[in-house]
């Protein structure tokens with residue numbers, strides 16, 4: 001039996017995250033906000049009309065998206081027939097709202113676009129590719145399902161996932177970790193583990209069987225650093241537009257003025273490098289198709305690229321003494337970030353216009369690229385999620401790692 005078949009068997013036995021409607025309605029807090037997915041993945045685009053939930057399990061992820069997007073057409077697929085049966089039952093029991101189409105389908109199937117109807121604006125794939133032996137196959141078929149201006153939210157295990165150290169430790173007690181065989185013994189050992197650990201997930205010993213069977217035991221794991229997920233995505237025609245850790249981690253380096261070795265590079269490259277220093281247990285990434293355009297700071301207004309105000313920040317302007325500079329305070333409840341910048345009156349005025357209009361003009365780009373300092377502010381703001389690149393407006397594929405040459409940046 002291949003590891004994909006073994007994985008399917010595990011989910012057939014233990015549909016994820018479970019089968020109890022009462023308990024499932026409490027879940028869904030680990031999915032990122034639609035606002036973040038839209039702002040980073042599809043800046044300036046209208047709310048998605050067609051959404052694919054790729055590897056939906058018993059449907060919690062799809063039901064969360066249904067609540068957020070009551071009018072969208074949602075298709076949700078999983079290769080475990082039992083998970084899909086449970087999802088359909090849960091939908092019938094819940095009863096209200098536009099129905100979600102639940103289908104049995106394998107994400108690695110090159111015909112996925114035909115099975116699902118393709119043409120999606122947004123694909124959500126949370127906690128699935130970590131269990132697929134060749135995730136590149138799934139990344140390719142997902143790419144074929146997306147509209148050019150669409151985006152993929154990908155949630156995948158990182159190097160620091162508790163399972164990475166837990167599994168060899170459990171195996172050291174003679175426990176089978178490739179498939180959950182003795183749940184009582186497993187929970188006993190997890191209680192011991194929990195007493196000495198403070199994992200971000202909480203008490204592992206109290207997790208449902210469906211979690212332990214697939215996320216602790218299991219047939220296959222890709223617990224990869226972000227750099228590896230990014231390389232795999234790039235290989236399959238995707239670019240990483242942003243990650244959940246990027247704003248917070250980048251701000252720390254900016255505050256300590258340690259960011260120089262990171263500069264200038266695109267959001268995906270910076271996030272991957274920061275993850276190498278502080279590995280995450282789970283990555284939340286927004287991906288876009290590479291042919292939609294380069295995502296990095298190599299913009300030239302000639303090529304029609306645009307930057308958009310993401311709307312994550314509230315801005316306050318304060319004139320400094322002598323009126324030579326304006327202090328700008330940006331506050332973002334979504335990322336729990338607050339920082340200040342000292343801008344020239346012209347820059348502050350340009351920012352005010354951007355906040356009001358949502359889109360930068362050609363003059364705006366010129367202003368922010370005429371000096372190294374101004375370029376750096378713009379680079380920070382891209383990483384911190386103040387502005388985002390409008391990929392669909394970019395038809396020119398520019399270099400992935402940015403060169404901030406005046407040639408590229410001026411028009």
Ligand SMILES: C[S@@+](CC[C@H](N)C(=O)[O-])C[C@H]1O[C@@H](n2cnc3c(N)ncnc32)[C@H](O)[C@@H]1O
Nearest residue numbers: 011016055056057078079080106107126127128
């Ligand atoms: C950990 S669960 C995540 C479920 C859901 N995304 C969530 O977060 O609630 C992983 C799911 O991926 C499904 N899966 C794994 N490999 C798959 C594949 N090749 N094609 C489709 N589904 C797959 C499993 O059946 C399982 O339901």
